[in-house]
Amino acid sequence: MVDFDFTEEQLMVREMARAFAQKEVAPHAHTWDENGTFPTEAIKKMGTLGLMGVAVPPEYGGAGFDTVSYVLAMEEISLACAGTSVAMSVNNSLACDPILKFGNEAQKQKFLKPMASGKLLGCFALSEPGNGSDAGAAQCTATLTADGRHYVVEGTKNFITNGPNADLCILFATTDRAKGNKGISAFISEMPAPGLTVGPNEKKLGIKASSTSQLIYENCLIPVDNRLGNEGDGFKIAMATLDGGRIGIAAQALGIARAAYEAAGRYALERKAFGAPIANLQAIQFKLADMATRLEAARLLTLQAAVLKDRKVRHTKESAMAKLYASEAAMWIATQGIQVHGGYGYLKDYPAERHFRDAKITELYEGTSEIQRLVIALNVLKELAG
C-alpha cells in the first residue's frame, strides 16, 4: 500500500487513534456487542483526544485536523468496534459539520464548541417512520409561534443513531409543506426538552454498542435562534451534510472490512487442514487476495473523497462512490471472513460473525446502496451529457 503522501500530522492522528482503539476499545468490543453497552467512557476519552471533532478548528473546540485525518482515525476506531465508531462518525460528520458549515457565530460558540470537544454528544434526525430514502418527503412540522420567537415541532424521527445518549440534535422539519423539499428547514434541537420523548433503544442486528431510537416531538418549542440557515434551506443542508457523512461511513466500512480480513488471515495461517495451514490452499489464498484487493480499492476511493472535501470541491459523487464501494466490499469481505473460518466463523467465539453483522449496516444508513447508485448515476449522466 502506498502511503498516499500522508503528512506527519495525518500519520500522528492515525497512530494516536490506533493506540487508543487497541488499548481502550478493542478489548471491550465483544462484551459491548454482547450486552449492547454504549461506550460512554470511551467516547468521553475520545473527546479529550480530539476524536469527536477531528476536522473542526480549535477555536470551535475541535482538533483542527482535516478530513483525511478523520478517515484514518475512523478506520482505526472501526477496526476495533464499529458501534463505537458510528457514535464518533455521527458526532463529527452529521452534528458538528453542519453547524461549522451553516451555523452562525453564536451557534458555533454555544453548540459546536462543546460538541467538537466531546462534552456534548450530537445526533442527526432526518429519517421518519414513513420516509427514509425519500428524505424530501419529511412530515415532521415546525410552525412559527405568533410572537415569532419559537417553532413548535410536531412529528417523529426514526433510526436516530446516538438518540438515547445525545445532548443535541440536528433536526429537519418542514416549515412549509406546500414547497416540498424547499419547505424543509434545519434546527439545532437541545436534548432533553419538554415535548421531546426519546424512544426505547432499538434492538439491532449489529453495531450493538451504538444506540438508536426514535425522537418523538409533541408540541416541542425550539427557539428561532436555533434555526440553522434560512427557512427552506434544510434539504440542501441535509444533502451537503450527508456528502461528508458518507465519507465517515465509507471509512467505517473500511475498518470493519480490515478487521474481517485480518482475522481471516490470522486464522488461515494457524488453522491446519490436510496436514498444513489452510493458508497453503489456493482456495483460501484466492479469497485473501480478493479481500485485500477490495480493501485497497475501498481505501483509495474513501481517501479520494476526503481529499476533495478538504479541497472544498463538491464531492457528492465521490462520497457516494466511496460509501457504495466500501460498504459492499465490507459485506463481501466479512462474508468471506466467515467462510475462511468455516463452522467456527458462525460461532461467537470468533469475531468474524460480529464483523459480518456490523458490515451490513454500512449498506443501509446514510443512504442505502440503491440511493448511492442513484446519486452516482445522476452525476455521471450529467458528465456524460457534457
Ligand code: CAA
Ligand atoms: N448538496 C447540495 N444540494 C443538493 C445535494 C447535495 N449533495 N443533493 C441534492 N441537492 C439539491 C439539488 O440540487 C436540488 O436543488 P434545486 O431544487 O435547487 O435544483 C434539491 O437539492 C433537490 O434535489 P433532488 O431533486 O435530487 O432531490 P430528491 O428528492 O430527488 O432526492 C435523494 C435525492 C438523493 C434520493 C435524497 O433524498 C437522498 O439522499 N436520500 C437518502 C437520504 C439519506 O441518506 N438518509 C440517511 C439518513 S441519516 C442516517 O442514516 C444517519 C445515521 O443515523 C447514521
